[in-house]
Amino acid sequence: MTGPVTTTDLRTRLAGLMPGVRSDLEALVRIQSVSADPARLDQVEESARVTAELFAAEGVDVEIVRAFDGAPPAVIGEKKGPEGAPTVLLYAHHDVQPENDHADWDSPPWEPTERDGRLYGRGAADDKAGIITHLAALRAFGDELPVTVRLFIEGEEEVASATLPQLLKKYEDRLRSDVIVIADSGNWDIGVPALTTSLRGLIRVDVELRTLTHAVHSGMWGGLEPDAIMALVRLLDTLWDADGGSAIEGLxxxxxxxxxxxxxxxxxxxxxxxGLSWVGSGPAVERLWTKPAVTVTGFDAPKVDGASNTLSPVARARVTVRIAPGDTGENAVACLQAHLEKNVPWGAELSTKVVDTGEPIAIDATGPAYDAARAAFTEAWDGTPPVDMGVGGSIPFIAEFLESFPAASVLVTGVEDPDTRAHGPNEGLHLAEFEKVLLAEALLLRNLGA
Structure with a gap:
């Protein structure tokens, strides 16, 4: 391409690139890069290697790096644009969630399969399509890249990015950029793009109650001694108000x-x-994006099959609290702890353990970079402007980027749509929307370069 790069140029170029882009995405999906599974860490290494090779083929000076020996692999790199052009950091992650029971999938989770305009497979959307979005944008420009691109493809996002702060500090000079594009979110609907401007944070706390030193016969002692399950159910019930909203004070x-x-x-x-009724009160988007939500995500107690007629001495639950923008993980842990201590029934012994925390995010989505993004999205979606939306889920690492690079404009984008089913069975990528995402990122780089 010579002269100014037009939208028509980019559409034509990306249309020609789609078969190769699709093939590269499918190859990545076949790699079982489940970072939570120690038995498949070799696959995480393989996905880092293949990702690095894909970008190296487009002229990116890439390197596989780690926070320390034995840490998960990340891919970083750079491809220079014109002298004085802005620097744009492109983020995605190459690790994926476990696929869990294959019987819940309509097609093999590690064999990408197209049905009704979607490409199904674990990681087809979250987040290997994010990697390919960045790759396709680079291919669309070839050697006429309008900005300097820096690359960061993480390998541990699905296990809470434990070493990310160390990586950002260790490679700060190679990652610092004017604009950071994080391709790990979604769009408002099919045909309606979005910029994610807020995300809830989370805390996960294991709550254990003990009422007895050992199990005893339910016939001999039931009706006098409270068992641990009974006590824990009573305690957990206090976490919600009458409408099902959070009853934890101070959030x-x-x-x-x-x-x-x-x-x-x-x-x-x-x-x-x-016929299911919703919980909580207020507008749905507030309940989903900007209010706390309490969920019990795990429960340890005797199984139904084989259960004996005894009073259980101890029971444990994992309590997850999604916390709203403006809150902090530290405050949420303190509020939950105070609530639990206040409401322990019958003198049971309470113990808690913080599993992990992630900070909520609110982004000030104003300024030239956001103007460039909104223009790019509107053009890619044929005149439909993007929605500024919140996300009820959490991407805690964004807080790390904001802290490490406070002068950068952070754009949170993505390939997902409301029916993507990321993290669940039958995760799928809407292929027609994916093509719009590719065009939008290429237009964004062009607009930033201008």
Whole structure:
């Protein structure tokens, strides 16, 4: 390409690149890079190697790096643009969630399969499509890259990015950029793009109650001694108010973006059974994006099969609290701990263990970089402007980027849509929307370069 790069140029170029882009994505999906599974860490290494090779083939000076020996592999690199052009850091991650029970999938999770316009497979969207989005944008420009691109493809996002702070500090000079594009979120709907401007944080705390020194016969002692399951159920019930909203005092709540989330769409996308009532109060987007939410995500107690007629001496639950933008993990842990201590029933012994925390994020999405992004998205989606949306889930590492590079504009984008089913069975990438995402990122780089 010579002269100014037009939108038509980029559309034509990307259309020609799509077969190769699709092939590269499918090859990445076949790599079982489950960072949470020690038995498949060799596959995480393989995905880092293949990712590095893909970008090296596009002229990126790449290196596989680690925070320390034995840490998960990340891919960093750089491809220079014109002298004086902005520097843009492109982030994605190459590790994926476990696939869990293959019987829950309609096609093999590690064999990418197209059905009804979607490409199914673990990581097809989250987040190997994010990697390929960056790759396709570089291919679209070839040697006429309008900005200097720096690359950071992480290998431990799905296990809480434990060594990310060390990586950012160790390679700070090679990652510092004017704009950071984080391709790990989604769009508002099919045909409606979005910029993610807020995300909830989270805390996970294991809560254990003990009422007895050992199990005893339920017939001899039931009705006098409270068993641990009984006590734990009573304690957990205090975490919610009468509407099912959080009853933990001291947690932050706030307003959400003025976005309509229709009832029929909520029911279709949430998987709610017919007749199910919602919990909490206020607009749906506030309950999903800017209010705390309490969930019990695990419970340790005797199994139903083989259970004996005894009073259980100890029971344990994992309590997850999604915390709203403006709150902190430290405050949320303190509030939960105080609530639990106040409400322990019958003198049971309480012990808690913080599993992990992640900070919520609120992004000030104003300024030239955001203007460039909104223009790019509007053009890629044929005149439909992006929605500024919140996300109820958490991407804790974004806080690390904001802290490490406070002068950078952070753009949170992604390939997902409401039916992507990331982390679950039948994760799928909407292929027509994916093509728009590719064009949008290429237009974004062009706009930033201008």
């Amino acid at each position: 932050v709540s706030g307003p959400a973006a003025d976005v309509d989330y229709p009832e029929e769409r909520l029911r279709a996308e949430s998987g709610a059974i017919p």
